[in-house]
Amino acid sequence: MKTIKIAVCSLVSFWGACNTGMGNDTLAIVGGKIITLAGEPIEKGTIIVRDGKIEAVGADIKVPLEAKVLDITGQVVMPGFIDPHTSEGMGQANERNENVPFLSVVDGIDPVMEFFEECRRSGVTTAAIVPGNSTLIGGHGVVLKTSGQYVNDMIVKRDVGMKISLRPTSGSRMAHISKLRRELEKAKIAVEKKNQPEAEKGDKPAEATGEANNEQKPTEQPGETNAEAPADGAPPPSAAELSRGQDAMMAVVQGKLPVFLYCDTAMDVTTAQSLVKDYSLNATFVLGRNTYKAAELLKGTKQPVVLDPTLIFWETDPRTKKDSKVILTKVFQDAGVPFVFQTSESSARTTSASSYFWYQAAVAVKNGMSEGEALKTLSIVPAKMLGIDEFVGSIEAGKDADLVILTGEPLKLETWVEKTIVRGEVVYDRSQDEKLARLLAPSAD
Amino acid sequence: MIAPKMRNSLVYLPRQRIKDMRFTMNMKHLCSLALLLIASTARAGDIDAYFVDTLWPGDGEPIKNAVIIVEGGKIQSVGSATDVTIPPQAKRHNLNGRTVMPGIVAMETSIGIGSTDDERNVTPEYRAIDAFDFYGEYDQYLSSGVTSVHIAPANRRLLPGQSGMVKLGKGLPDTKRLKDTSGIKVVLSRSALNPPTVYEPPVGAVSVDRPLEPTRPQIGASYLEQVSGLAALLESSREADAVNDARLEALAFAIANKSPFRIVAETQSEVEAAIKLAKRFELNWMLVFPTSVVPFEDESMWKETDFVGVVLRPDASPGAVANPAIPTDENEAFSPSWKNAAKLIAMGLDSKVAIQPGSDDDLKDVMFLAKSFLRSGIKIEQVIRMMTANPAKMSGLEGKIGVLRAGADADFLVLTGEPLRDGTEILETYVNGKKEYQSVGESSGSLYSASAIYTPTGVVSNGMIAVANGKLIGVGKEVSIPTNADRKHFPNGVIVPGFIDVGSQLGLGSPLTAQVGLETKLGDLLAMDDESIQAARKGGLTTAFLSSTQLPSPVVAFKLGDKPRVLKDPVALRFALSGTVSAAESSIKRTLATAKQYTDSWTKYESEYADYERKKKEYDDAKKKYDEALKAAEAKKAEEAKKLEEAKKTDGGATQPTEKKEAPAPVTQLPASDSKPNGVTKPEDVGSSKQEKPSQEKPSEVAELKAPEMPKEPQKPRVLANLEPFRDLFAKKIVAMVEVKEDALFDVAIRVFKEEYGLALVIVGGDVASKMVETAHKHSIPIVVGPSLTKTVRDKTVNIPIELSLHSVPFLFQSNAAARAAGLADAVSYSVYKGLGRQVALSGLTDRASQIFQLGSVGSLEVGKDADFVVLSGSPLDLASEVLAVVIDGQIVYEKDSQ
Structure with a gap:
């Protein structure tokens, strides 16, 4: 203070x-x-x-x-205003390495970047800064106040979520997804391994253990966001495993650490949902603009989805060559999916109106959202989404x-x-x- | 599910847990899928019943007059319409004349997943389903009849990954997901040798768990390496203490769960290697794209293995010269796929052979390509089975897709006719009971097919008529089918040309009883929505004549379309002869004489005018020549003057006079070539001749060229409107229709119209003509019969058309009615019933009328003529036949069912 x-x-x-x-x-x-x-x-x-x-x-x-x-x-x-998802305010949005669950945005924040000044100028007081979308497992995001000299003073919430992107960084989509599944699977096994001694205490036949454990949902107490703390009697993960972010991934598959799950296209939403189900992820969907076709699938999502900054765009039908206008807020509103906004990147900040939250909300209002709802989307909705509504x-x-x-x-x-x-x-x-x-x-x- | 051997060897291994977990996961998935489907089925209420002509169930003989009951995306029941009970609340869809078959199940595609090769050669842990775009655009495949696809990773890797099964179409992804994994793909063929684009990945962005590990060597530089490498991989996956390796785990999981290995092997040696691998590792396996099945001949080789089937690639290419494998040293045993198919079927593997084109692009023509398998005598049912039921079975989805039977998914295609037949189109594609594709696009024409078509060259049985822009573009057994043709199939229909009524009261809404001038264009008066026209054409009339009941009157010929279209106006002049012979004769003679005079004056004028035109042309040419010559002469004059002046300046006056005197001689002799060789004084010669010529020629030219005389234009006769039509009559462009009520007048008509003036004559009055058949025959006068076709002479009924026909007198028919004109054909059918030749009777209603009245574009079914025709339920002019449809100018103006 x-x-x-x-x-x-x-x-x-x-x-x-x-x-x-x-x-x-x-x-x-x-x-x-x-x-x-x-x-x-x-x-x-x-x-x-x-x-x-x-x-x-x-x-x-x-x-x-x-x-x-x-x-x-x-x-x-x-x-x-609360920015629910941005990859600015740090030197670079993504590492070349695509699998870096051990990294945290906190270490990359530069408080004197123009981004923060621009946030204050446009009324943004809190921002969730999350690794970029060009990654597989991109590291931890953090929630910051947009004013401060040192990053530690700005932090509202550490470990707000792990960035996982379904957009292939290189090679094919199936390779990308396959790697992701593998990492999640590994974490899941690690969690089970940790729970193993407990299970064996309970006089269960050895052969059935595997299945039993699978049925068994994670037993750890919720509320603890840091998986580093060793559970009772379980051997702590090795230093090497920790350095690789094993702990973080274990927290992810136990639903303790939220995930910002980036879906580039509609098909990714399908994959994302099966991952959420298979690995009980606590996910917030960050959507590319073409995901709107899968809006129906997102009905009933617990967390609001994060919309693409481009809320209105034109699309050409590949067959009829007819242009049609897509208004994302309308599509998701009609599908009954709650959402929050993103703004476009700083490179477009001075020229594009979509770099202002109030403009995004105004677009939604123009296309059928009530003004009261739209204003909530600027602040209280993202606050709840990020779990910081106790403070802001x-x-x-x-x-x-x-x-x-x-x-x-x-x-x-x-x-x-x-x-x-x-x-x-x-x-x-x-x-x-x-x-x-x-x-x-x-x-x- | 885990092989007992493995269970014993594994005490505790995370790998087994993964397997177990994966298995339960899959089971869960399947369960949830099943639940979802049950849920969707439970959402009852929507029951659809599709009635079709022919139904191909996918795994058997076609069923005629079948019905499919679809409820909640599933087939509730299917069978012959007489056997299946149709739920009362079902929505009925009448697909008359259509054929239905199951949606095609395509194997080994990479639709919707892209075909990017990975940077590694062995990646069995990859799943194609992860890359499948459920929101992609697959209309091109749905339009070709493909409803389910097996998606497999790229072809240029030894173990590129696991394949999946999905349905195409819109709808939520869960309704389209058939199988997340349906086997491991193994590529033993050459395409995976020296895997393209596999190179040492750069050190740097390697994964975190092996930051400095060197690149692992790739398998696949040679065939030997490939096979032995694969064997080594499979072997190590069986090792109990296999390291925690995703690839080996994937292989072990597949082996343990009897997931099929889909082995792409082309040549004989590759196929042999595949069989050996399958045997050694007890694989559940499938052979993909072999060009040789020789190794199968030894049954001991493969009988014990868990063999799922063979996927064959047709050797043809759609619309291009195919590039099939040819026998080489390496592949001596090559034989075309259709022969291989026949061999395998002969071995009793008829349920284990599937067809799949070599590329996704060719998949759009899979039906065409499948035809090649008919070469070896395989039945159509079997070929269809190889595209539907077999691939479904080989994918472990037997009874769910690929067949039309109770309990299966309602994935089916609506075709215009028998599958694999030339010209058959896919009209609609249904997936899960929902219409996912409908043939759209601008139709460029229509196609009618019927069991018999009456053409000028005879009756074509089971023929077709193609129509475009209101014209007939094809008539016959096999015709070119317009793109996106609207098809109408009349299984027992008979198509005849539209009937022509040469005397009706149609067109104006009410009969025309007022006296009209002969110059009147009745065609301009035709009413748009004449109900009697709509009534009349139900009887098959497509063309009718209209005239006033007050004669003489002009006659117009027009079509009975929704908007009457004038065919010829006037088509004839209609006269009546009545009263005493002398009065009638003198009256008509007077009329004709006046008209003749008028016509002659015009004929004279016309010939004079033609003469004048010719002369005028001559004059114009001459004038042009004259003007040119005059111009040239003047130019020469000017030139001469100039030359003279120049000469005076340069040479001085002395030499010129002498030259001038000598000049005539060279001019007469002069062909220039003669003087050239010894032309020392050439310049002077030329110069002198040039100077001389004008002086010689000019006088002659001027003398000869007199200004031509302008011809005089002949004087135009005065136009008399009421006599104007006679000019066409005398020119025989139109016909004189003469009503005759008495025998004596029959002769008058012939004498005056035919003999005296040589007009085209048609006598209206069958009653009289039947007595004068000899005369009529002698002069070959066509007779218009009707509205009554019979008369009673001394208690004996005489059928006039028969009487005329027996004496080779041509006859036509008139109804003399408005709406009742519809009964004309039925009236004629009585004569046919009484013995009149059907063909000759039909001709009177169609082409003969057209010929006599020079209607040109109607009357017969020939290419280039108007598309006016009638579809009957049986023989034409048979009271037992009814009119099924009437087409005028390519438009269906009446159709029985739609009424």
Whole structure:
């Protein structure tokens, strides 16, 4: 916490001259419309933030004397947006080696990358950074706040999930899937091996052991996300196995460690579902845009699926040569599949509207989604998906004070992000955004 | 399931657990699949009954007039329509004239999985099903009748992986998954020798469990290496303490579970090696694409092995010169696949032979390629079986796919006719009871087939008629079939040309009783939706004549389509002779005389005009010549003047006069070639002659070329509209139809119309004509009979057409009615019943009328004529036959069933 303060202070210092008293621990945001995502919006409500947490929120809340008051009359405040799946903010999205379950994104994060600045500028306060899709087993993802100087201070949740991609990196699809199955099978055997001594204690005939174990579902206690801790009496995995990520894969096949399962095409969804079934994976489907044909299969998925950044595209029928428009949000909504958005990569960030979450939500609204649902998709839905809704995702007392202040109604074209607040600190202020000012200034040079 | 031997040798091994697990996994999978199918079956309510002409069950003789009952994607029952009880709630689908057979089960394809070769030669752990795109586009295969496919990894590796079985079509993946693994593929043939694109993978991105391990040597540089390597692999997979190796595990699992090894072996030696391997390792095995089955002749070799069957590759290629294997030193025992098939069948392996084209591309023509197996005398049933029931059985899916019987999946094809027959098309493909493909596309024509077709060259039995753009493009036993033809099959139908009624009251909605001018174009008055037309054509009429009842009247010939189409307007002028002979004669003579005069004036004018045209042309040519000559002369003049001037300037005046005097001599002698050799003074010669010529020629030219005289255009006679039609009449372009009610007038008609004016005459009045048959015959006057075809003379019924026919008098028919014109053919059938020749009677209703009235495009079924015809349930002009369909200009305007 201390380091954060220092970091924030240093960040804040260059505008501190005009905003005296920003270092204050208590902040009262008054006068604006509050979209809490935990109930009805509050017109002219007040949010009290203390020590980076939301202390109170409501219409008739007394502003404490010591609080610095931020009057946002006429503006709108929302929970900070949550990016459910991105592969940015690290040097490179994937390793050349395609089987690296032992790696973690944490080690590759560079907090000074423009990505984080851009996140704050567009109101994203939390991001799940996951290894890229060009891999087989790509390593651990992590959930970070988008503001901070050192990665350790930014972490919201480690080991948020293992990246597994079904898109062949080289060679044929069946080779790719075969390798994946093999790895999962190995992990499964390792888990059984670990459980073996227990099973043998129970006076079971030796020959039946194999089958018995197979029927038996994982017996470990849930809740422990780190499989490193040795179970009772079981021999711990060897150092070599650990270094290869055996532990992580064991956690994966026990459903303890979630999986970001990337499906490139519709056919991958079929494979993915059989893998989920065979290895009891706790999977979040990350979908390429052509997977929409398999939307029906995803009905009843526990977790929302992560849609491709390109929500609208045209497709040519190979036979009739007729073009048809595909609107992903509509397809998945009609199929009854809950979803969250991704934004397009930074390379397209300044030119493509799809790099903004509010734009993605607006597309969904235009194509039949209710505005309330769409707004939830920006924050509370991904928070629940990532298992961090205890801390973020809505404006409620006790949660982190991660807020985005908008100049007007969200999903309107003329609305700007006015301020972004992470853990109670203003980390972005449009009036201080020189880059934006320069970009918008008419013929500045 | 695990072989006892293995059970003993294994105390505890993770490998066995994997096997067990995999097995239970598979079982689970199958169970869930079964549950799913039961669930879908349980979703009852939708029962479909398909009635078809012929049903090929896939494993036996065809059934005639069959019905298939489909419920929940499965066949509930199948059989002859008389044997099967049809559930009352079933939705009936009438596939009249159609043939149904099971969907084709294709073996050894790589549809939907791509064919990328792996970087290793031995990868038996790979599963093709993992790479199968359930959402791919497979219409091209469904349209060729393929409903289930066996998908196998690429062909250029020794052990490329495990194959699977799937169905094609839309629908959820689970409904299309037949078998996740259906055997291990082994490629012993040359294509896997020195596996292409296998090279040392670069050190670097190797997998984490062997970061610095050197590349493992590949098996497969030579045939020997291949076979011994394979044997070694199979051997080590049997070892109890085999290392934890995915490849060996996959092989061991396959051997233990009796999963078939699908061995691709072409030459005799390869086949022998395959048999030996199968024997040694007790494999459940299948032989793929052998070009020799000689090793099978020794039954002791393979009888004990667990032999599943043989997949044969046809030696033909669709639409191209095939490139089959030819006997070489290495493959002396090569013989074509159809011979091999016959041999194997003779050995009693008739349920163990399947057909599969060599490439996925050729799969689209598998039906055509399968025909090649008929060469060796194999029955069609057997060939179909080799594409459906056999491959299904060999894949362990006996009774589920590849057959049409109760309990099987409703995967079937709807064909236009007998399978494997030339010209048969696949119209629809059903998978799991759902229509997955329907033949679409712009139809370029239609095809009618019937048991008899009346053509000018005789009756064609079991013939066809091809129609495109309203015209007949083929008539006969075998015709070229238009692409995507709409097919109509009338199993007992008889097709005759559409009937022509040469005197009706059709076309205007009501009879025309007003006097109309002869110049009237009745064709312009025809009504669009005349109900009587619709009624009339149900009797087989396709062309009718219309005239006023007030004679004389023009006559129009038109087609009875939904939109009446004028065929010829006028086609005739219709006159009536009545009253006393002298009055009638003088009256008609006067009319004709006036008309003749008028016509003659025009004939004269026309000939004069033709003359004028000729002269005008001559004049134009002459004028052109004259103008040109005049121009040339002027040009020469100008040139001369110029030359003169030049000459004066250069030579001075002295020499020129003398030259001029000598000039005539060279000019007369001058062919230029003569003067050339000794042409020292050539320039001067030429120069002088040129100067001289104009002076000589010019006067003559001018004298000869007089401006030609312009010819005079003849004067046009005045146009008299009511006499205009007579010009065509006198030119014999149209016919004079003369109604005669009395015997004496019959002679008048002939005398005046025929003898005096030489017109094309048709006499309307069968009643009279039957008494004047001799005269009619003498002058060969066609007689129009009707509406009554009989008359009573002294209590004796005379059948007029018979009477005329017996005296070789040509006759035609008229109804003189509107809607009742439909009964014309039935009326004629009475004469046929009474003894009139059917052919001659039919001719009167069709081609004879067309000839006499010069209708050209109708009246007979010949290529190039209009597609106007009638389909009858039996012989034409038989009261026992009914009209099944009437086609006008290629359009079905009446069809019995659709009414």
